[in-house]
Amino acid sequence: MNGANPKADWYFEKEEQWKDEIAELRKIVLDCGLTEELKWGCPCYTHGQGNIVLIHVFKTYCALLFFKGALLQDGKQILIQQTANVQSARQARFTSVREVTGKAAVLKKYIYEAIAVEEAGLKVALKKTEDYPVPEEFQQALQEHAGLKTAFEALTPGRQKAYLFYFAQAKQAKTRMARIEKYLPLILAGKGLND
Template structure:
């Protein structure tokens, strides 16, 4: 490891990790080798350059991953970057299922981290779609007219949460399915929660 300092919050996170512990430690060592600052954000180890997020380590049921905050701007020479869902505009992941994979890919992982650092130093930004480009389905408009509190609650959500709902509602081909989806998530919206928030 180089002169990158470890963060006690990340030490604590790792000590409590039940799944992917070895993988997380392995990824942490690789990232710290790239001289980024270790931070702890969104309940995960996050690595920054002068306060700007570069990469985050996180785990899911079937894989753990390195998430590049501006992954959409990286040249994916090895074809390893994954867009989590079609709604994700900027971030990209490299996924792993075991320590062996991480060890074999160490050089590739570092090359992507250095690329991400260059992108940040160059001040590049992901060209995000404007919120206005997302069309609110008619059924949701009708619901807003019916229940003004729903419109207020929806507009108070973060743009990302609004987008996720609009996408989810709009994906249904039939109007009655769209209505059913809206009804199902109405209380969620009123509670200020996103689509996947518990």
Template sequence: MHPQVDEYFVKLKQWHDELQELRSLLLDTELVEEYKWRAPCYTLDGKNVVILASFKEACMISFFKGTLLKDPKGLLQKPGENTQAARVVRFSSVAEVLKQKSSIKKLIQEAIAVEKSGEKVAKTTEAEPVPEELHAAFQQHPALEKAFEALTPGRQRAYLMHFAAAKQSKTRTARIEACTERILDGKGLHDCTCGLSKRMPGCDGSHKSLA
């Protein structure tokens, strides 16, 4: 049991009992309890296997390589449209956790076996489409295209998804204009620009203290 996880549960105001039930299942395995990303995380030989999370609408147990797990009861869900590896099971009551307890234990054991096997999730290499508005911006501002191409693939993909998510062309153009300086500075969409973040290179909201 990790002291920071103990503290996490002391301060937890929502889904306390549900997550404690899930925690007890995880503590009954060979996984090591750690505290990462402000949440209880369970590892094997330093590799992330499972993490617990509390949100407004539900709590969940998330499997880092969930897409590799067998799921005969269809419990695992894709947390986001573009998520490749992780899969989650959501709960909104202790009764739900207890009802699926046996299945969750099997998923945890399978996740451990997958990690021991060294199997990796095959990530898609399909590139995100570049919006026409961004092509136009590149033509008008060659330095922007050069700076964009210098970004890591992950940062490029985040920007492309952000731009493409806008339904109207004028909104896509506005988003591109708003992000131009960040791109020219070599920053990703969620990178810190104020220099105050304690979670570099990501932004942790410290810039709000400047207001």
């Protein structure tokens, strides 16, 4: 296969449920002249230094993920936002080879548009830290614990967002409090949620 990276072969060989579908997606993507790499354990296709698309599998479907899918014109309405919290990426999902081959021309059009978006240097306007709700329990902790506010503000915006999102996800106040108490030492140490 022209442009295939042997390092990514294992991904296509190990897959059982969506083997034929992802093989077809691979052909389509490589036909667009992208460079195949292995990132995050998945075949990732790049142009220059930018990530364009990624092939990944789930229990009920396989997908072609467009990293800056939110910027694409989705005239055929095939792109899906995985969750409400995903800001940039969009997926084209498939459950059969027939679906993949039936949308091959559309996928190529979208891939070429994604390349153009990357070449133009366009960026998705991501939510800022202040756009995330600050749970009442965390507001209280910021006031009560000396140095917590300074330590939190010293974190990178991504780490701040991760904490705010994680704390706010809990439905019950006691769960929010437990999460905040558990991660106070990490915040004070200048570390992120997953450090």
